[in-house]
Amino acid sequence: MRYAPSASNxxxxxxxxxxxxxxxxKLSKETSNFFRVAxxxxxxxxxxxxxxxxxxxxxxxxPSTKIQLDSSLESMNEGEDIxxxxxPCVIILYARKYTKNLAANDAGVALTHGxxxxxxxxxxxxxxxxxQRKLNxxxxxxxxxxxxxGFDVLGVITVxxxxxxxxxxxxxxxxxxxxxx
Numbered sequence: 649m650r651y652a653p654s655a656s657n658x659x660x661x662x663x664x665x666x667x668x669x670x671x672x673x674k675l676s677k678e679t680s681n682f683f684r685v686a687x688x689x690x691x692x693x694x695x696x697x698x699x700x701x702x703x704x705x706x707x708x709x710x711p712s713t714k715i716q717l718d719s720s721l722e723s724m725n726e727g728e729d730i731x732x733x734x735x736p737c738v739i740i741l742y743a744r745k746y747t748k749n750l751a752a753n754d755a756g757v758a759l760t761h762g763x764x765x766x767x768x769x770x771x772x773x774x775x776x777x778x779x780q781r782k783l784n785x786x787x788x789x790x791x792x793x794x795x796x797x798g799f800d801v802l803g804v805i806t807v808x809x810x811x812x813x814x815x816x817x818x819x820x821x822x823x824x825x826x827x828x829x
Contacts, residue, residue, distance in 0.1 A: 649741075649765075652758040655750040661758050661802070664740040664793050672738050676731040678789060679782040680724055687717045731778060735806035738776075740783065742799045755802030763805060772810030779804040 654660060666672055689696075693708045700708060707713055723730050732738055741759055743751045763773040783789050783801040795801065 649758045649762040652754070652761040654754040654757070655746075658746065658750075658754065660743040660746065660751055661741050661755055662743060662799070664742070664795065666738040666740070666793075667736060669736075672732055672735070673729070675738065675779060675782075675789070675793075676729050678786070679731045679776075679779045680720075682778060682782065683717055683720050683724065683730075687714075687721060690714055690717065731776060732806050733774065733808075733811075735774075735808035737807040738779070739805050739807060740779075740793060740795070740801055741803040741805075742795050742801045744799055751800070752802050759803045759805055762807075766807050770809075771807055774806045776804045776806060 649661075649663075666675070690708075690713070697705055697708060720730050739759075739762070741755050743755060745751050759775065763775075766773045780801050780803060783793070783795070783804065790799075790801070
């Protein structure tokens with residue numbers, strides 16, 4: 649990740665690497681509270697729909713959302729880590745914002761470099777957007793994980809031994825490309 653390119657070569661990113669199981673569990677529990685709150689608020693979804701963006705509106709109104717939330721909550725109640733999947737390492741990338749969200753672009757490039765390097769070493773990774781959201785929404789958690797004021801969490805990934813081995817890449821849609829010659 650150190651050698652990833654960045655806008656104007658700013659190398660603006662900083663990292664917190666968590667390998668302490670208790671700390672990973674703490675962040676997982678804090679993050680998974682979202683599922684409990686979302687499930688409690690689901691019956692009120694028709695009141696909030698007018699205030700949501702198009703994609704959130706679709707998700708809230710989709711009948712499968714209730715099924716997914718119930719399934720996630722059941723897994724949590726059985727002791728499963730539905731956020732970090734029992735990974736032994738969580739990496740938080742944070743940076744100051746600059747020039748039209750280039751910090752977020754740089755973070756994506758840096759974390760992708762790390763994810764590809766981990767894969768080359770036989771390790772598995774997963775980008776955890778729920779944890780990124782939770783950290784950005786909680787001053788208390790940012791302080792706990794030593795993320796300075798004025799910095800945004802721009803990515804959270806897990807690193808560990810993969811539970812399964814893929815023989816091929818998952819299916820992907822065809823690229824939509826507009827050629828100008």
